[in-house]
Amino acid sequence: MSEVKSVILVTGGSGLVGQAIKILVDNETQEGTGSTKNENWIFCGSKDGDLRDKAQTEALFDKYRPTHVIHLAAMVGGLYHNMNNNLSFFRENMAINENVLHASYERGVKRVVSCLSTCIFPDNTTYPIDETMVHNGPPHTSNYGYSYAKRMIDILNRGYHDQHGCMFTSVIPCNVFGPHDNYNLQASHVIPALIRRMDDAVRNGDPTFTVFGSGKPLRQFIYSLDLAKLFVWVLRNYDSVEPIILSADEEDEVTISAVAETIKKAHGYTGDIVYDTSKADGQYKKTASNKKLRSLYKDFKFTPFETAIQESVDWYKRNREMART
Structure with a gap:
């Protein structure tokens, strides 16, 4: 008898x-x-069903009968989109x-792994932030709707x-x-x-x-292909409802x-970069600790930032006409 596959x-x-992840x-x-030989992976987008709608969500689950779920679907956006639509971000993501x-x-x-974000952490906090600090105070006012949802x-x-x-858990x-x-x-x-610009x-x-802005705010970035490896590792190996931060190291x-400047180098752009300080910077920093991840997955190697940026720029240049714009 063949082994039953996870869906x-x-x-x-x-x-x-x-x-x-695909x-x-x-x-x-x-x-x-x-x-993967024992797994059947199904990737669904908005065209497959509106997850804000209960009936459509149930129909999707009844169609595929998943044993495991990676939950990535969300209404997302950048700083200025969030600032102007906090109520919509809250209501739609809650639904x-x-x-x-x-x-x-x-x-x-059997297991759901949902995707959170470091923006959910309190605005006024000590750094680095870790998994125990999610609910310690209000998030930054610029994106409180998305953050609370x-x-x-x-x-x-x-x-x-x-x-x-x-066994439902989340990654940050x-x-x-x-x-x-x-x-x-x-x-x-x-x-x-x-x-793009x-x-x-x-x-x-x-x-x-x-x-836009002063250019001074600090951020940690993770390459999507690195995050995919960590997401799948969590699905297969992480047995806790406690969230886990999936972040590059603090020193990065x-x-x-x-x-x-890194994107300029990747594009080969020869002009000058100027900063419009009349535009909002958003949160100055939100440094996260990946100590928990490092304790559980000690040998994980992150793609160097310059390499990941170059690959991302090259992908956009090749796919400019079909990219989400």
């Missing part, structure tokens, strides 16, 4: 992290490595998360575990970038926005390139100006 449903599967799974399948987790509980899903996943996970014994990545990112300038995060500047021969934190 792993990835919500938000057409996005940045979902596509990175690349990883496809590579494992082709190379015959990992556990998505409630529907996915409750459908998972009702259908006996994401925090509530942790509450739901604990509730489903305490009341029903479910730092800022993610890579192939298949969202390059829509109204909604994108800092790296894809800079990659600088590509335009190169094509137009612009003598200067403007970065960089300023936004350093990010801009």
Whole structure:
């Protein structure tokens, strides 16, 4: 009798992290490595069902009958999109998360791994932040809607575990970038926005390139292909409802100006970078500790930042016409 395969449903599967996981799974399948021979992976996007809607969510789960779920689907956006739409970010993400987790509980899903964000941490805090500090105070005012909705996943996970014994957990990545990112300038995060705008500047021969804000805020970034490896590791190996931070090391934190200079080098842009200090910087820093990850997965190697940026720029140049813009 053949072994029963796990059915792993990835919500938000057409996005940045979902596509990175798909690349990883496809590579494992082709190379015959990992556990994919006993796994059936299904990547769903918004075209497969509106997860804000309970009936559509249930229909999706009834169609695929997953045994495991990686929950990536969310309404997401950059700093300015968040600042102008906090209520929408809260309501839509709350609906998505409630529907996915409750459908998972009702259908006996063995494990759900949901994606949070370091922006959920308190604005006024000590650094580095760690997994114990999620609920210690209000998040930054710029994106409180998204942040509180994401925090509530942790509450739901604990509730489903305490009341029903479910193994639902969450990961907290730092800022993610890579192939298949969202390059829509109204909604994108800092790296894809800079990659797209600088590509335009190169094509137009612009003598200067403007970065919004002072360039001084500090950020940790993780390459989507690295995050994919860690996500799959969590799904297969991490047995706790407590969240786990998936972040680059603290010493790899960089300023936004350093990010801009690295993207400039990757594009081969020869103009000057200037900073528009009339634009908001957002949170100055949100340094996260990956000590817990390092204690559990000691030998994980992160892709060097310059290498990951170069690969991301090259991908955008090759796929400019089909990229999400």
